[in-house]
Amino acid sequence: MNRETVVLSTTSDFSGWRAWARKLLHERVAADSIRWIVKNPADLYAPSATRVLPAAPSTTSVPRSLAALFPAVFVSEAPERFRLLYITLQTLRDNLPVPDELAERLTGLATESRKRVLDLRCQMPDARNPDWQVVRTFHASALIDSQAAALADLRPAPWVITAPERTLCWNGQEYLFGPGLEGDISNSSEVIAAARNIATAGAGNVWWHGIAPVRLHPDATDIASSSSLPGLRGKAIDCRMCDLCGPATRTVSGEGNPAARIIFVGEQPGDQEDLQGRPFVGPAGQLFDRALKEAGGNRAQAWITNAVKHFKFVPKGNRRIHQKPDAAEITACSPWLATERKILAPKVTVMLGVTGASAVLGRQVTVSRERSRHIPLADGSIGLVTVHPSYLLRLPDEESKTREYTKFVTDLRMAISALAG
Template identity: 90%
Template sequence: MPDARNPEWQVIRTSHASALIDSQAAALADLRPTPWVVMAPERTLCWNGQEYRFGPGLEGDGADPAEIVAAARSIATAGAGNEWWDGIAPVRLHPDAADVASSPSLASLRGKAIDCRMCDLCGPATRTVSGEGNPEARIIFVGEQPGDQEDLQGRPFVGPAGQLFDRALKEAGGNRAQAWITNAVKHFKFVPRGNRRIHQKPDAAEITACSPWLATERKVLAPKVTVMLGVTGASAVLGRQVTVSRERSRPIPLADGSIGLVTVHPSYLLRLPDEESKTREYTKFVTDLRMAISALAG
């Protein structure tokens, strides 16, 4: 086995680390015991001849190959405290609940989520859709799961329901750039129907499997207000069955001392059958969001 302190590194570049790891696992295994590094924008995965280790994404425009290899060697051979070290001990390719809970930052959490295999939804979905927004946010919005557009773009709340949410939040006096937006479940659950992918509600087991991601997001963010958009988001945060019509529009004390507020998911507004109902319910939705924003100043 080559000396990990002075290896001949093989550099593999890809636009998405997890896609290469999953599809080329056999090829990567064939590279052993030769040390290698997979370069990707979101993070770096190294095999130093003995173990896997993750580090931050290193590949950039005009990056010097020698510098990339030197940084990769630093990740793979150094211990905790090294400037490139991600705080993760020798890792599995697919994180478990303990790996998730140990994440020290939102960036670390996002990097681990790329390779999530904690339920079967990862198979049909295009990618994990992590939360996004202001890492200093004092308010977090929790929806159900990514939809079709979210799955394709890799961002939460960018489809029709997300656009409606943005409009309502602005009317309520909020600003998406100052909030954190996420979902209870991080993969899109659907059934194919012709050329379309039809949304399916995640079941209790899938919500439970995904719960470490949401719990750790909230732990790292420590928001003052958590807005639960719909029954799945509310059940995931509160840890119990929820009837939105009974619990919406009022502050709910949460176990960590912060404030929770339940309201409808914006997709509900899109499904209403007539304009009168849509206008009435949209106004109530904006009122709920305004209440949540006001709670920040309380």
């Protein structure tokens, strides 16, 4: 029997596998006649490189539910993964049902890969420290490669990932791939310098084009099952619970002290929050920080989040104009906030504005009627409604700004004093 040998450039070379699989399926080459091997080309880590892949018409239509498994199966460490995926395409090409045993095997491999994806994401620090951060891991290079874009969304500030067979750098603008670091370097500054020196393959190197991202596709049940804040954040980056995920840059999760006894719930990320991947860092966030400090609070000891995790806006020239989320969008995002509060179990929840209050209380709220008083919450904790700091920025004159800012600080001081009760 004649055998076809297909050489892939890396274990994450999904575009190469797909191009060759399409050609071989078109030529009706049987799965048992194909030998898939991985061999790194000489210019794999060069700043620029070219490549020629075979071109052939597609002979197969893959159901969406099955197609969603392919990237996760591809980055698994199962030796037979390339063959299993090819057999799946071959079966579909011949208009045959995918055997239950094969479907179960693919699902099992995909499930294990997604668990490892979440584990890697949980290792990623948030962006509170804007300096370069180092993440040391033992995950397989294919899985790391599949998460490059997601990890850049999780932490827009610079970072380095080092693993035995892969170095991945994100400099805040692009990610660059390199081989594993040689030797045992303990000093973080030296790791960063060495990683940036060897991670040189980026957008100009075609060997790294077409890496299939592995997504987690969280639903309400999956969200509710989360038991840690890093796990919740790792899942949230793939949120598709409503249409706001399309135009927004990224999901913006809460941040702060995971042992916080007080949390602050705002409306949604703004322009700067969307870009920086952090809640309350724009003008309203800066005002909030000043007021909280004046009230005797400390942001580093609190948890800051929003009812809606994506920025809703309309473009106007070079600007993005904030739009208020509607009831459907607040409802769609509610599992994230509910699980966040369940994990944190705070003593006091401060609701900043009508959207934050409505999301926590589960009903329509008029801030002027309900602010500045303790509200018993269903979990036995204390709630307090006040204005959103962006309201203070919109006031027309200095006199009203000063008056309302003083009331806002008083509300925050009331919330902080409730911690001692």
